[in-house]
Each structure stands twice: as C-alpha cells, then as structure tokens.
Amino acid sequence: MRILVLGGTQFVGRHVVDTALSRGHDVTLFNRGQTRPDLFPGVEKLRGDRDGDLSALAGRSFDAVVDTSGYVPRVVQATLDALPDVGHYTFVSTMSVYSDESRADGEEGAVAQLPEETEEVRYDTYGALKGLCEDAVRSRFPNAFIPRPGLIVGPWDHTGRFTYWPQRFAAGGRVLAPAPPEAPVQVLDVRDLAIWTIDAAEEELAGTYNAVSPTQTMEQVFETCREVGAVPAEIVWVEPAFLVANEVGPWMELPLWLGDEEDDSFMRAPVTRALGAGLQIRPLAETVRATLDWVQRGEAPTDPPAGLAREKEQALFAAWDLLGSPA
Numbered sequence: 297m298r299i300l301v302l303g304g305t306q307f308v309g310r311h312v313v314d315t316a317l318s319r320g321h322d323v324t325l326f327n328r329g330q331t332r333p334d335l336f337p338g339v340e341k342l343r344g345d346r347d348g349d350l351s352a353l354a355g356r357s358f359d360a361v362v363d364t365s366g367y368v369p370r371v372v373q374a375t376l377d378a379l380p381d382v383g384h385y386t387f388v389s390t391m392s393v394y395s396d397e398s399r400a401d402g403e404e405g406a407v408a409q410l411p412e413e414t415e416e417v418r419y420d421t422y423g424a425l426k427g428l429c430e431d432a433v434r435s436r437f438p439n440a441f442i443p444r445p446g447l448i449v450g451p452w453d454h455t456g457r458f459t460y461w462p463q464r465f466a467a468g469g470r471v472l473a474p475a476p477p478e479a480p481v482q483v484l485d486v487r488d489l490a491i492w493t494i495d496a497a498e499e500e501l502a503g504t505y506n507a508v509s510p511t512q513t514m515e516q517v518f519e520t521c522r523e524v525g526a527v528p529a530e531i532v533w534v535e536p537a538f539l540v541a542n543e544v545g546p547w548m549e550l551p552l553w554l555g556d557e558e559d560d561s562f563m564r565a566p567v568t569r570a571l572g573a574g575l576q577i578r579p580l581a582e583t584v585r586a587t588l589d590w591v592q593r594g595e596a597p598t599d600p601p602a603g604l605a606r607e608k609e610q611a612l613f614a615a616w617d618l619l620g621s622p623a
C-alpha cells in the first residue's frame with residue numbers, strides 16, 4: 297500500500313513508519329524537516345508545513361493516510377482538503393477528548409467543550425481541540441479509524457512519563473512510590489498502537505476506540521519494573537497527602553501519579569471494543585524491557601521533562617522517615 301504518514305519522526309509516527317516498512321509498504325512522510333530529518337533514509341520525504349504550506353501534497357494520492365500530528369481543527373481540515381484522493385484515514389486522537397465527568401463512561405462519554413474560541417493547544421484545550429479534529433476527519437471520512445490512546449509509552453517517548461519508572465527501578469535502592477498500591481494504571485505500548493494502526497489501514501477498519509491496556513495496578517507496574525530491572529530495589533509507598541504537602545507534582549514530576557484528588561477513571565477506561573477490533577496488548581514486561589533497553593543504549597533524553605529528581609527523592613525520604621513511615 298502507498299501510505300502517507302503526517303509526521304513520522306518523533307514517537308508514535310516513528311513506530312508507525314517502522315511497522316509499515318517492516319510489512320513492505322511504500323511509505324511517504326510529510327513534515328517540516330525539523331525533527332530528526334535524517335531518519336528513514338530511503339523513504340520519500342515531502343517537506344511542508346501543515347499550517348500554511350501543503351503544496352508538496354498537490355496531485356498525490358495514497359491508499360492510506362496516518363495522521364499523528366493533528367492538533368488544531370482548521371489545520372486538520374486544510375490537510376483533508378489538500379488530499380482529495382485517499383482511501384483510508386487514521387487520525388491519532390487521545391482519551392483527553394473526554395470531559396472529566398464522562399471519562400468513566402469511556403467510548404460513549406461526552407467530549408469536552410472548548411472553554412473559549414482558541415487554537416492554542418494547552419492543558420485545558422488539548423482534548424477539546426482533538427475532539428474537533430476528529431469531527432473534521434469523520435465528516436470527510438465516515439469510515440476513518442480514530443484510536444484514542446491514553447498514556448503512550450515505550451522507546452522514543454521524549455516525555456519520560458513512563459520511562460522514569462523502568463529507569464528508576466533499574467537504578468535500585470529505595471524507590472519512592474505513590475500510594476495506594478492498588479491505584480489503577482492504563483498505558484499503551486507505542487508498538488501495539490503502531491501495529492494496530494497499520495492493521496487498520498490494511499483492513500480498512502473504521503471507528504473510534506479507546507486505546508489502552510486493560511487496567512493494572514500501580515503495584516503490578518512497579519513489580520514488573522523491579523523484575524525487569526533485576527536490581528535489588530525496595531518499593532516505599534508514600535501517602536498522597538505527604539506528596540502534596542511536600543509539593544510533589546502529579547503526572548509530570550511523579551509519573552503515573554494522578555494526584556491526591558484526581559478522579560482516577562482516566563485509568564479505568566473500557567477497552568473491550570478496541571480489543572474486539574484487533575488491538576493486541578503485549579505483556580507489560582516487554583514494554584518495560586524495551587524501554588529500559590532504549591535507555592541503556594543511551595538513546596533516551598538525559599533530561600526529559602518528566603520525572604522526580606533523585607535529590608528531591610532523597611529529601612522526601614528523609615522527611616518521610618522522620619514521620620515514622622505511617623503507611
């Protein structure tokens with residue numbers, strides 16, 4: 297198949313390209329050439345900007361398009377308009393489309409409303425803007441494939457939001473962990489998403505789906521990291537109120553932790569439909585192993601935006617131990 301990947305050189309798109317190439321597809325990338333322009337030598341690269349210069353797409357036709365880089369409805373609409381001759385369209389969306397209250401209802405939940413007329417992608421607009429992008433895609437391609445991933449993890453994740461844990465356990469010692477151990481966690485291995493995306497293009501799969509693993513517990517995730525890390529490590533469960541009192545931030549500073557008050561239904565999304573439509577979830581240990589291998593090869597960012605600084609972890613332990621470990 298002739299597959300156009302809009303993006304393709306950072307994280308999700310990169311794995312989509314890898315998977316498509318491994319199956320012998322004819323892949324074309326469209327991007328600005330700013331992010332790893334030398335990746336995938338031998339693959340056709342169209343240079344342009346989704347916001348303003350789509351001329352390189354003129355006259356081109358593709359059996360399938362995979363859009364990993366759409367965030368603003370107007371920009372997505374312009375891309376759709378620039379591609380009159382396309383078979384199947386995948387738009388990588390997000391579970392952040394759901395309004396907070398409806399997350400527990402999963403696929404059928406209400407999509408968040410934009411708080412104001414804006415194209416600025418921020419914490420409070422990202423999900424609603426992605427929802428409007430989905431609408432634009434569905435109105436042109438009623439049979440589009442729209443996965444809504446939760447936290448995507450694995451090699452080449454530039455954010456560190458999951459990588460922190462395999463890396464931290466591999467460093468050993470006492471590991472500060474947010475209680476409770478039974479807190480829910482859902483992630484999606486980027487390679488599982490890439491495989492499902494190329495399957496969808498090949499099979500012309502249609503529909504909008506939550507795309508995450510079945511829910512596991514924080515303890516299962518940490519035990520898996522400890523096993524794969526194969527270094528002696530002690531999990532020290534620390535109460536959320538203590539973390540809040542000591543100004544530890546959720547999600548980015550202490551990855552996977554949703555915070556003290558946050559509704560955890562984000563980590564309990566139903567995935568039955570996705571699993572029924574072909575999403576296959578590999579064992580978490582494989583995800584942790586691949587992530588750690590990537591770190592240990594020296595390919596991961598050394599200073600990613602997410603993760604608890606080791607000095608702060610030590611300072612937190614000192615304060616926690618003074619309290620006599622009430623957990």
Ligand SMILES: NC(=O)c1ccc[n+]([C@@H]2O[C@H](COP(=O)([O-])OP(=O)(O)OC[C@H]3O[C@@H](n4cnc5c(N)ncnc54)[C@H](OP(=O)(O)O)[C@@H]3O)[C@@H](O)[C@H]2O)c1
Pocket residue numbers: 302303304305306307308309310326327328329330331332344345346347363364365366388389390391426444445446447448449
């Ligand atoms: N990470 C998560 O946990 C998570 C969770 C849910 C959903 N998602 C979704 O997953 C996707 C993540 O994408 P990714 O970053 O991994 O994708 P990617 O396709 O690997 O990387 C982004 C690509 O977009 C290109 N790009 C950026 N701005 C562009 C522009 N104006 N015009 C043309 N090309 C442009 C970049 O290349 P140049 O810089 O060279 O242009 C790069 O190739 C997003 O749609 C996000 O909403 C992510």
